[in-house]
Amino acid sequence: MGDGSSLEAPSRGKARVGSASWLDALLVLCAVVSGGMTLLVAGFVARESTRVLWVVGLSRWFTDPSWHPASGLFNALPMVVGTLLTSMLALVLAVPAGVLSAAWARWVAPAWARGPYRALVALLAGIPSVVYGLWGLTVLVPAIARVQAPGSSLLAGALVLALMVVPTIALFAESALASVPAPLLQGAAALGLGPWATLRGVALPAARPGLVAAVTLGAGRAVGETMALLMVAGNVVELPGSVFDPVRTLAANIALEMAYATADHRSALFATGSGLLVIVALLVLVADRAQRARA
């Protein structure tokens, strides 16, 4: 995950501040600690997973009749699907909302509104997920239940998740749009292109690397989110037939079962954790690639 870049950072920068070699040492130490922590955590999770992976292999995670790890049944497919569906549905809602609000703040909003807007978005990004969950549980779930019972559902999870991911995407998208060179915008204006055409045809393509990074970071947050989904998504380990059906995500599953899991069951939870780690690592890789493409 972040370890590679953190470890490389001091040598890549090649900044030597006078003869303050203790500063160098301190920086190297910080880099090693932060990078090392990530490696240790990843290594620990992987090691704890191996016990069950030796026994079960890979294919049974998708072919077993059900998820009863205490009885040796390990079908995690419904939870993988639940995780991906909630995240993707959340992104489908959050990406346009986040990008458009960033574009609004950047080019349309009156000057006085920009400061409060940014403060509000930053605040939204900082609200603990359990608070989102509480709101979802008391407001959103009953509202969905009126349309179709039980209310706790894929839809509720995706909506709460979307709300949580929008500020992340909006903040990163705004900095991506800020990096669009002014000459391009002047060129668009000089051709008589309106704000909407400029956004679609010029600003979004120019900001694409940063926007991809914004979306992948949002996706990373969505995939790993635990508490809010645990509270509103219903937690039933079954493939959902519609958005009104309850789902259980991998992260919520770990939180739900860790307290009483032992032996192979415990190891199975770590294995699903490894799976999450791999997904997030891939997303970080994509974001990193996108950032580099900018240069």
Added chain:
Amino acid sequence: MIAVADLAVHYRDKCAFAGVNLSVARGTITALVGPSGCGKSSLLSCLNRLVDMVPGARASGRVDVDGCDVLDPRLDLVAHRRRVGMIFQKPNPFPLSIRENIAFPLREHGVRDVGERVESALRAVGLWTEVNDRLDRPALGLSGGQQQRLCIARALALEPSVVLLDEPCSALDPIASGVVEDHVASLRGRYTVVIVTHNLAQARRIADHTAVFWVRGGTGYLAEHGATEQVFGSPRTDVAAAYVSGSRG
């Protein structure tokens, strides 16, 4: 034709230039020359109202382009900027394909025969034979000179009557600069051209009329305006005489 009367631009408290009167006949090329900071580019940005994009900028006076009051706040900017094309100092192709750089603005303006217009615009700047086998490749992969010609093609595709150029060759190497200059010169007759340049030899080669700007107390003004051979051959003002002979500026 273009008629500028008593035009001034202020950036907040600072006056970029003031008291400019200038007329440009249809189909001619007029060069704006003078040292940096004398308001040449600011004047250009009044002609297509790009001055609106600068925070705190304010234009006063009168500008008429083809009988249209440009500084009128109710002016239809989209229609006006379609009539008045602009080329910038640094080539600014969009991060799209070569084809889309021209086709996208055309579609936005509701033009139907996009394909033909793309081809004829590229032919007009001599790019067609160079790029017709890679129209869908990114425009940013072109050389600087090709990018600048693409930007000219992009503006010409909208069939403007006026073309503004803000030092279009200054970011290019000498050979690319020569190619672009030839294409600018070829616009004479079909378009009314106003070009800002720091290259006096270039002004002398391509411009029918030359306007010499100067600075007095931090504010730019139009020192002399006339036929190019007169401004270079027998300048009426000391400032213009010193500038075109290379002894000042």
